[in-house]
Amino acid sequence: MVLGLMDKFRIIVIMIGAGMIIMFSLYSFGSYLSSSYLPKIGTKVEPKNNSILNVDSTSNKSIQMVAYQNRERPENFYSIQFPSYANVLHGNQSGSYTAKLPHGIFSVELVDIPDTSNVELNFLTKVKPALESSVRDFHQISFNPLSIGGSRAWDLTYAWKNSTTEMESSKIFVEGADMAAAITYSGLRQQLMDHQDINSTVIQPVLQSFHWIVK
Numbered sequence: 001m002v003l004g005l006m007d008k009f010r011i012i013v014i015m016i017g018a019g020m021i022i023m024f025s026l027y028s029f030g031s032y033l034s035s036s037y038l039p040k041i042g043t044k045v046e047p048k049n050n051s052i053l054n055v056d057s058t059s060n061k062s063i064q065m066v067a068y069q070n071r072e073r074p075e076n077f078y079s080i081q082f083p084s085y086a087n088v089l090h091g092n093q094s095g096s097y098t099a100k101l102p103h104g105i106f107s108v109e110l111v112d113i114p115d116t117s118n119v120e121l122n123f124l125t126k127v128k129p130a131l132e133s134s135v136r137d138f139h140q141i142s143f144n145p146l147s148i149g150g151s152r153a154w155d156l157t158y159a160w161k162n163s164t165t166e167m168e169s170s171k172i173f174v175e176g177a178d179m180a181a182a183i184t185y186s187g188l189r190q191q192l193m194d195h196q197d198i199n200s201t202v203i204q205p206v207l208q209s210f211h212w213i214v215k
Contacts, residue, residue, distance in 0.1 A: 045088050045097065048079075063201055069213065070095055075178040076110050081209035083202060095179075099206075103198055104187025106206060110179045119175045120145075123154050127171070135160040141168070148174045149211030159189060168192050170203065176212055183207060 047066040065081040068088060073095040082088055086099040086106070095110035113122050132138045141157040153174040160167050169186040185203050192198055 045090050047088070063205065065205060065209065067209070068097065070097065070108075071213070073110055073179065076176055076181075077213035078176075078181060079209070079211055079213055080108060080183075080206065082106065082206060101202065103191050103195060103202070104185055107182075107184045107186075108210075109182050110176075111173070111182050112179050119152070119173050119180045120154055122180075123156065123173050127173070128156060131156075131158065131160075131171075137161040146172075148172065148207060149209075151175050151212065166190065172207060174210060174212075181210065181212075183210060 045068060048069045064084040066084050066086070066088075067079060067081045069077070069079045071077045076095060080097070082097075082099045083101065086101050088097060088099045090096070091098050091107065091109060093109060097106070097108045099106040099108075111122075113119055117125070128140075135158075137160055139159045141159060143154065143156050146153050146155055151174050153172055155170060155172045157168070157170045160169065166189040167186055168189040169184060172183045174181040174183065183206075185206070187198070
């Protein structure tokens with residue numbers, strides 16, 4: 001009788017161990033599939049639509065826009081358009097893009113907002129102070145609320161220096177269901193002043209094209 005109980009105990013231990021091995025293998029395989037599905041850092045991202053034409057009413061200039069859809073982070077799928085001549089790459093984290101243009105660079109990334117805060121408060125208490133302490137000669141130009149793709153958003157425009165070069169950036173946080181989207185455009189300040197149509201023909205079309213994809 002004692003031997004029988006011991007044999008049963010050994011069988012149960014073996015079965016539990018085998019089950020744990022199987023579960024670990026399935027988890028590792030699922031993680032591998034998820035990580036292999038995401039674009040690698042620096043790889044070209046394929047557009048979803050390349051026939052969108054944007055016309056600026058003030059300058060009467062038209063520009064071909066290309067639509068990209070990011071479906072890497074559940075609850076935070078989004079779509080955004082960049083000019084067709086932009087070099088669009090996957091960013092350094094899930095849910096991000098980098099778009100390089102002749103007069104500047106766009107970056108798009110998802111930002112986690114603590115449950116104890118909100119997008120505007122997080123912007124003012126964390127993002128802005130971090131910029132002030134890390135960016136050389138930070139100077140705020142404006143901070144305005146706006147609407148992007150039907151969602152509340154906040155735009156911080158500021159000047160700064162890259163070594164001795166004067167730069168200007170606009171960082172826009174768009175409120176989402178779970179995370180926020182941070183869209184940043186940076187360029188040489190002198191070029192932005194010399195080519196004042198960049199805002200209406202490039203920056204604003206990209207910003208206004210952003211919207212969350214509802215599943």
